Amino acid sequence: MAAARVLLRRGSAAARGLLPTHVPPATAAAPVAARLLQAQAHSSQPDSAAAKPKRTKTFSIYRWNPDQPEKPQLQNYEIDLGECGPMILDALLKIKNEIDPSLTFRRSCREGICGSCAMNIDGDNGLACLTKISAAAAATTITPLPHMYVVKDLVVDMTNFYSQYKSVEPWLKRKDPPPTPGKEIPQSKKDRAKLDGMYECILCACCSTSCPSYWWNPESYLGPAALLHANRWIQDSRDQYTKERLDAVNDEFKLYRCHTIKNCVHACPKGLNPAKQIESIKKLQLQ
Known part of the structure; x- marks a missing residue:
């Protein structure tokens, strides 16, 4: 616009033919300048392939x-x-x-x-x-x-592992009907807290397959996982077969092949302590 005003001004040099009457608009150089700036910016960026080598x-x-x-x-x-x-x-x-x-x-x-x-x-x-x-x-x-x-x-093959789990009858067993027919059996917060550290087991078999006693006696020793679940139902205040459950695992091989090596504690991905639950069953056998 400034160049246009110069050309239109009366008595200007361009009007008298001393200067060329065509002046390139300022916008003509803008795309070129933009491309130059983009090229400079691109050349200043490091090569992504060189900056991040394969690991x-x-x-x-x-x-x-x-x-x-x-x-x-x-x-x-x-x-x-x-x-x-x-x-x-x-x-x-x-x-x-x-x-x-x-x-x-x-x-x-x-x-x-x-x-x-x-x-x-x-x-x-x-x-x-x-x-x-x-x-x-x-x-x-x-x-x-x-x-x-x-x-x-x-x-x-998890067949034997699941069979041992099934053998401890991991479900609620009652001799009397529920206090209120059709309703859940109430449990105090204190009794409920006794199940912490056992109900979280996901039966992945990491504990049992890390146990040397289980390696040596896989057919007769129940293993950490099955015994943990046995104690889970032994400790449940709603269950009425505590004595029968204790008698079922009171065996030289089923229970007492555990030598408290505690590989199971290290292996458990849920941070549980199967060795502690096995010890609890052993103590109850003495009462």
Whole structure:
């Protein structure tokens, strides 16, 4: 606009033909300047690929297929941790979805509730959904729960474990009808508090499969998980079969194969103490 006013001014040099009458508008140079600024800004930014190198980690996973004659082996998989979630289960899902769909393992809730993804991770039993990927170690070894029959890869046969759980009759048993027909049986807060540390068990089998006594006597020793649930119903004030429950587990192998090694306490992903519950049953046997 200023240039236009100069041209229109009477007596100006441009009007007398001393200067060119065409002056480029200021907006003509704007796109060029903008492109130059964008190019400078882009050149000043670091290369994202160079700034974030791959964080590769090796996962050595137990593989065995009953339909093939090969012996069990550990198979290595390389994962970029920058493209993977923080948990072991995230790595397993990435391997199965993107690298090897034949990899077999159990999983469900991803929240530490169902207990399906129990396995041995770098020598410790735990839930894959709750175990973080270690950035310190170069490799992570994942195997099935120890001393269990393997169905395939990381899947173990839980038949015996569930049979032992069923044997303690983990349900409310009454000799008398409820005080009020059709209504729940009342329980005081104090009696309810006695069940804390037992009802939270998710039957993942991490505790039982970490116990040497269970390894040696898997058919006769009930194991930490089953005995914890036995005590859960022994301690329940609403149950009327306390004596019968105590008599059922008062056996040289069912109960007293526990030698208080306490591997079960370390292995429990819910922070429970099965050894304490087993000790409680032993004390009640003396009364």
